[in-house]
Amino acid sequence: MKFSSTFASTFFVLFCCYLGVDSAVLGIDYGADTFKVALANPGRPMDIVLNRDSKRKTPSALYIKGYERLFGSDAVSVSGKRPENTLLEAKSILGASYDDKIADSYRRKYGHKMLRTGDGSIVFDLGLKDNRYLSVQDIIAMQLRHALELVKESEKINAKDAIVSIPSHFGQFERQAMKDAIEISGVNPLGLINDGSSVALNFAMGKEFTANPVTHMFVDMGAASTVVTVAQFKSKLTKVKGVSKNITVVDNVGYASDETLGGSEMDNRLREFIISKFEAAKKDEMKKSVRDNKRAMARALKEANRIKTILTVNSEVHANLESFHEDIDFSLKVTKSDFEKLIDDLASHFANTIEKSLKLTKMSKDAISSVIIAGGGSRVPYMIRKLSDIFGKEKISRNINADEAGVIGSVFRAAGMSSQFRVKDIRLRDSYGYAIQASYEEESSGLFGKSSPVKNLILPKFSTIGVKRILSTTRKTDFTIDFESETEDGFELFATASISGVPDAIKKNDESLVLNPKPEIEVSYTLNKFGIFEVTGANAVFNMTNTAYPEYLVDLKKWNKEQADIAKASKSAKEASKSSSSDSESSAETASESSAESEAESPNDSKSKVPKSRPMPTEQKEFITKRIPLRVRYTLTKSNALTSSDIKSSTNIIKRIEISEENSRILSTAKNNLESFIYKLKYFVEEDATIEVTNETQRKELLAASSEAAEWLDNNSELEKPALYDEQRKKLEFIYNPVAERLNYYKSISTKMDDITEFKRQLADTEKSLVEFSGDNAKWFNKETTDPKFIPEIEEVEKLKIELAEKVEKIDNFVSFFNKSIDGADKSISPEIPLTDFDKAIEAAKGPMTKLQNKFLHLIIKIQAAKEDLESLSSKSASSETASSESSSAEVESSASESSDADADDDDEQKSPEARDIVHDEL
Incomplete structure (x- = not known):
């Protein structure tokens, strides 16, 4: 799967x-x-x-x-x-x-x-x-x-x-x-x-x-x-x-x-197969060897890769190379069997x-x-x-x-x-695939001793990348380590590390305290995150007698004695405290005085007798290890590492190329913009819509400008200043823009008219709703029969209707005036009335209409709530009268009636807001 x-x-x-x-x-x-x-x-x-x-x-x-x-x-x-x-x-x-x-x-x-x-x-x-x-x-x-x-x-x-x-x-x-x-x-x-x-x-x-x-x-x-x-x-x-x-x-x-x-080797073999077949088939037609033709060889390699890809799923494929070499066409059928024979030894x-x-x-x-x-x-x-x-x-x-x-x-x-x-x-x-060994001369011993070579496998094959290790040896003198990497033929030197400063490190120590005359030399090395070997440092390690150790022993002994004295004094203080308590039983008055003295004096006496404890002395070892850094000069004997200046130079050349590419892109964009505008202008003049808003002179001017710009571009296409191309384009735009604006003007008129029609439709819908609602609720809109609190709002609605009617009349007058202005007008001349006047006319009427809609909605909600309040009150009154007629006592009936009326009033006050919310939500 x-x-x-x-x-x-x-x-x-x-x-x-x-x-x-x-x-x-x-x-x-x-x-x-x-x-x-x-x-x-x-x-x-x-x-x-x-x-x-x-x-x-x-x-x-x-x-x-x-x-x-x-x-x-x-x-x-x-x-x-x-x-x-x-x-x-x-x-x-x-x-x-x-x-x-x-x-x-x-x-x-x-x-x-x-x-x-x-x-x-x-x-x-x-x-x-x-x-x-x-x-x-x-x-x-x-x-x-x-x-x-x-x-x-x-x-x-x-x-x-x-x-x-x-x-x-x-x-x-x-x-x-x-x-x-x-x-x-x-x-x-x-x-x-x-x-x-x-x-x-x-x-x-x-x-x-x-x-x-x-x-x-x-x-x-x-x-x-x-x-x-x-x-x-x-x-x-x-x-x-x-x-x-x-x-x-x-x-x-x-x-x-x-x-x-x-895959590259397979491509190479397929290319060789194509070339050999071509040479055999076209040898009489060739004047020079195809192998000297770099383009032909590159095309054959590209074709070989295509053939290999197709043969992974198909049994055969045809190679077609037109004008392959010296204008000679060549085609060849290659089967999967042919391909497998070519790579058989790779198995x-x-x-x-x-x-x-x-x-x-x-x-x-x-x-x-x-x-x-x-x-x-x-x-x-x-x-x-x-x-x-x-x-x-x-x-x-x-x-x-x-x-x-x-x-x-x-x-x-x-x-x-x-x-x-x-x-x-x-x-x-992760592992590194090559072993690394270190070689160095072991320090000679004695006056006539000879040094002997030492080889240590410091990193076996497939060692962990990121590992940190230490190479240790014992010596008094400076030395050099050769690092060799595994190859097919053995080990090959690739780096050296010169370790110096060992004698100086020895001199820094008191010989009487040093236990080992020859310090242990620790050389740290690693395979870093790139899997690259490097030496990170070296130290001379001395095992020495700790001069502070005798003093530590004396101080520790003294501290132990102090702790014993403190324990003894603490015990005596506790016993004295118990003795004071037992004496208090002899007599009340004496005990009272004795107890007072004991309470006053015992704590001070106890503190004076118990010594203050101090921290335990810091532990010291009899022998200590002392590390002194050594100087390390790590050198790659055969290095391909780029220097910092090489890397900076390479970075700069890439940045220069990128800047050049960006400049070329800007230049190309400027050229393309000019060229495309020239072609656009050429076809723009021939369009029916353009002819409708221009006269013959204007069209000739547009064509002349286009031809002039095209000629300029042909004569100056090698210029490398984008601003010059932009300048020519702006000249064309200066002539083109007024025509384009007029064209857009007349195309937009129908849209503007539709906007006005839509606005008037919305207004008509609002007025229709107002008429219908006021007709259904005539008594509420009649100043003589309505609730007095609604009169100001009814007057406001009437006022807004009048104002809106005036605005609509102005819109109609504007449309009439506009139609007259364009009727028979010369469209090659910029129109006098801007299209923005349509928007202004509509916006002037939108304000009153919005106010009218909001005020009308608010009035509907109030009237509906008031109607529901009346209906609720009527229902409660009817219930109260029925309960009163069935009562056996007139006094009780009267009381029940009053209670019912009071409850009805409370219910009305509580339910009216809810009724208003419901109406508001529905609307």
């Missing part, structure tokens, strides 16, 4: 209240072929950020020429025409040097103008202004920065805190390069995460585990490489803020990778990678509970079959979103690191 990433994140993530956009975090899965961005924003479920094409993933492509850039699908679309300026799969050479095999393969595949720097790094000459070259870090930084822009455009927030997933096989150089790229981009990195770990996190989000560890394998076949990760999952009872709770523990036990096994790579992962993690196939597939390779049926051959179909699982598991796992990790989110408690142990 497949679970969507949105469902998993919605089900398992409980967000806290909204705390502002700054609390939002990102997960970025930057792949060689595409990248995806996921957002966690308080109050909303985690989900993928859509790009400008409303797609969930964006091609990792960048086109750049001069200061013009295109990203994503826009860059891919021009890659066939401008291959020399389009950079694809930059991630595959991140951290590589110019002489590496992967760099050579990249040059042959894409043919870019790649240059070597002084330290052997890679830069590209893409024809930028000022002869500026771009590093791989610059290219990736631009794409990461583009990812932030997509978040801002799609979600309207400025989120920068992010976890970025990287291939598990990235070593020190690749991780350093990614760190630099992230810093240039403006992303605030919360850390890096191995892609296998991010997929495992996503898997754990939707599962519950027991205390017994269960092992799963994650096969991630991406565009540039395949990584096989072995991870264990279990539930653990632990205390969180003093409360016991079950947490999920995800342990990235280890992994194996193959950087030659991926052995696949099996070897899986076997290697089991061997490195010391696991057997039987220990693997299931095999979860992730990455784009999950869509290649051939590879799925090979995987089933190894483990059996029953162990192959697809219960995660293969494309999005990595990025959702990354954003989940980011949310878990932020205090603004409350997520499922999953503890991840």
Whole structure:
């Protein structure tokens, strides 16, 4: 069963209240072929950020020429025409040097103008202004920065805190390069995460585990490489803020990778298949080799990717390449069988990678509970079959979103690191795939002793990222440590640490107090949040005699004696108090005097005899440990780390490009606005409605202005000042606007007339209601028969009716005058009466009408209430008379009648307000 990433994140993530956009975090899965961005924003479920094409993933492509850039699908679309300026799969050479095999393969595949720097790094000459070259870090930084822009455009927030997933096989150089790229981009990195770990996190989000560890394998076949990760999952009872709770523990036990096994290699082989077929079929028609045609090779690679995608679901596909090379058209049918033959040997790579992962993690196939597939390779049926051959179909699982598991796992990790989110408690142990050992010369002993080399494996393979450890050795002299990282051929030196200041530290101590002549040297090191090794400090540690210890013993002995004296004095005081009480029984008078003296003197005597207690002396140890900081100079022997000035320079060039792009956008907008206005004016003149409100001279003037502006634009299209284009557009608007206003004027007349008609209809409805109600209640509207208290309001209604009639008459007069003014008027001239006069006329009458409606409504409510009061009083009187006639006593009858009348009056007073409320609600 497949679970969507949105469902998993919605089900398992409980967000806290909204705390502002700054609390939002990102997960970025930057792949060689595409990248995806996921957002966690308080109050909303985690989900993928859509790009400008409303797609969930964006091609990792960048086109750049001069200061013009295109990203994503826009860059891919021009890659066939401008291959020399389009950079694809930059991630595959991140951290590589110019002489590496992967760099050579990249040059042959894409043919870019790649240059070597002084330290052997890679830069590209893409024809930028000022002869500026771009590093791989610059290219990736631009794409990461583009990812932030997509978040801002799609979600309207400025989120920068992010976890970025990287291939598990990235070593020190690749991780350093990614760190630099992230810093240039403006992303605030919360850390890096191995892609296998991010997929495992996503898997754990939707599962519950027991205390017994269960092992799963994650096969991630991406565009540039395949990584096989072995991870264990279990539930653990632990205390969180003093409360016991079950947490999920995800342990990235280890992994194996193959950087030659991926979708990119399949594309390359398909391209070679297309080229070889083309050469065989069209060799007599070609003058030059197609392999020297960069555009043709780029088009063939693009077509190969399309063919691969289609063959994942279809049995065959036709490749069609028009004017492929030297205007030669070429078409080719490619079957699934052809494709599988091309990649048949990759199956052995696949099996070897899986076997290697089991061997490195010391696991057997039987220990693997299931095999979860992730990455784009999950869509290649051939590879799925090979995987089933190894483990059996029953162990192959697809219960995660293969494309999005990595990025959702990354954003989940980011949310878990932020205090603004409350997520499922999953503890991840991410691991580093290369062992690191330290080598140094052991200090010689004796006068003629020789130093001997020491090698310590300070970080075994798959050590925990974020771990902090200490390397310890005993010596009196300064020394240097060489740090070596694991490679395919053994260990290779990558950094040194010079530790100095040991003799000076020794001199700072009294030799008579030092127990160990040779101090223990502690060198602290770590794998930081990027998985980059670094030495964080060093100390000389001395075990010494504590000079304060003898004094502490003497003081402690004295304190113990003081405590014994205090206890003894306290006991004596209590006994004296008891003795005073017994003497009081001898005689009343004597006892009274004695008791008074005892009460007065006993407390003072007791206080004087019991010494005051003091705190126990602070505990001292006989021996103490003293740490003295040493000087550390940590140097990378082969570093690709950018300096602060390099990063600043890269940041500045990106900002300059962005400013140039913004200026180009403003210029383009100004040009387009002018051009579109010219065309608009041209067709505007020919419209019937325009002809009706213009004369021949005016139309010729409009056409002349349009032609003049078009000619100006043709002659000045290279100008780079937006203000000049805006100036020409404003000239056209100056001629166009009066005509457009007249056109709008005459189009709006019918609407204004409708407004007046609607107003008069509402007025007629009001008057009709007034007439009907006053007719039904004539006696209440007759000043001679109505209640005197209603007379002022009836007069007010009459007055408002007269006022309103006057206003309506004015409206009618205005409409009559307006109709006469436009009847036979020259529409090419601006009309004398503005349309706003319609609104003024209506607004002048609206006030009295609203007053009339309100006053009428108020009067209706009062009259209705008064009528109900009379009806209630009449009903009570009738009941009173009936009770009186049936009574046996006239006096009682009279009393009952008076009582009934009084009750009726009370009831009337109580019910009248209720009756009024009911009437008011109904109205």
